[in-house]
Amino acid sequence: MGRSPCCEKVGLKKGPWTPEEDQKLLAYIEEHGHGSWRALPAKAGLQRCGKSCRLRWTNYLRPDIKRGKFSLQEEQTIIQLHALLGNRWSAIATHLPKRTDNEIKNYWNTHLKKRLTKMGIDPVTHKPKIDALGSGSGNPKDAANLSHMAQWESARLEAEARLVRESKLLLTSNNNNANNSMALPHHHNHQLGSANHFMNKPGGAITPPPCLDVLKAWQGAWTKSSNSSSRDCNTLAGMMAMDDLESPTSTLNFPDANHNYPRINNQTATTVGFGTNDTTADHDGWNDDNHDHNSNINHMVAPPTPPEFKERNMEHGNTMSLQDIAFACSEGGAWFVDHGFRAAAASSDGVAAVSNIIEGFTDAFMYNSEEPNSADVVGDGENSNDCGGAGGEGSCGASGLFEENKNYWNSILNLVNTSPTGSPVF
């Protein structure tokens, strides 16, 4: 791979651009397009290297750039995408219309990172800092395990999402049946791919679908070891709410309605923790009585009991496999698989079977009304199991698991699905 000499050439100007230079570059690109950046400066009469021209164009002169203060929703999106993708600014920028990767990066480094740090969150891992927790659990192994899990899961999550995309491309051409939902048609395709990946095992062996809410699970795990004074800060949303943000919402939102980014749901932020010892009636993942649904911050059910998970985690070398994650969702997972495969049984060929699985899963997992504890999807308070909707009376029991996984799965799928450019994210 050869290195380009670029700006090392003598005589090329560096540093801030003058209005005249901007005008030249703008005029040339408007008339001819940028074409080859390397050749552009000479053609445009600029004493700059192509790289500098490209940067000036993409970060400043491009007409579709929005400048100015970041909105609350943009901030939230950046934080959530950063939690998911890390410092992949271009990927993050894909989901923030009219914002450049450079701008987002700068904003992260100068604002958001500091803010998170100030609030005791590690801006790299997006979980409460060990220092902030003090000796907390008193078990350094926990921290190591979680860190290990975080790294592993980050990679796995990306691979999973990539497979979703690939499978979508592969299967959409063969499968129109999976697109018959008026509600969220694209999800069928994505789930189709995902199901093909994690369920289509040789010999008919079925692997339960993954509970993808790993980031939140980490936070939940940390919740367990944090003290009561810091518990209120154990959801990112909670932290945001405690700082200078206006809303605790951290459910993935897309800021610009003009870009057809779907608002996934109207629920406010949630944290699911598989490590909590919630024995209270609210089943909100907190072992107390003051973190209920009336809070601005919603807490969801903690799926398996800690000893089960710990034991399993140890068996698997302190990393989480898909099966482990699914195990974390075991209560809903068994039903989920059963429901999905009852639908699949109606088909004989592979693609249709997978399609039917997805149909079944979609019905079951996302819209199911047969589930005894099905929650109100939009959290509007009308359903007694509404997890956090305004005025909702119910708490998140077993249905919280479905809600939480559904929401997170939606988020991931929509991240993949709504990318304007065929997302370079995955």
Next chain:
DNA sequence: AATCATACCAACCGCAGCTAC
């Protein structure tokens, strides 16, 4: 008013991936 510290952000640097030859 002057000086210093901090915040902000445009721009640069260099690595890595992709593609053409």
Next chain:
DNA sequence: GGTAGCTGCGGTTGGTATGAT
């Protein structure tokens, strides 16, 4: 298959603006 060129990306720097003392 190897090499060179080009482009994109992420980390970092340095100049400017703003605030504090």
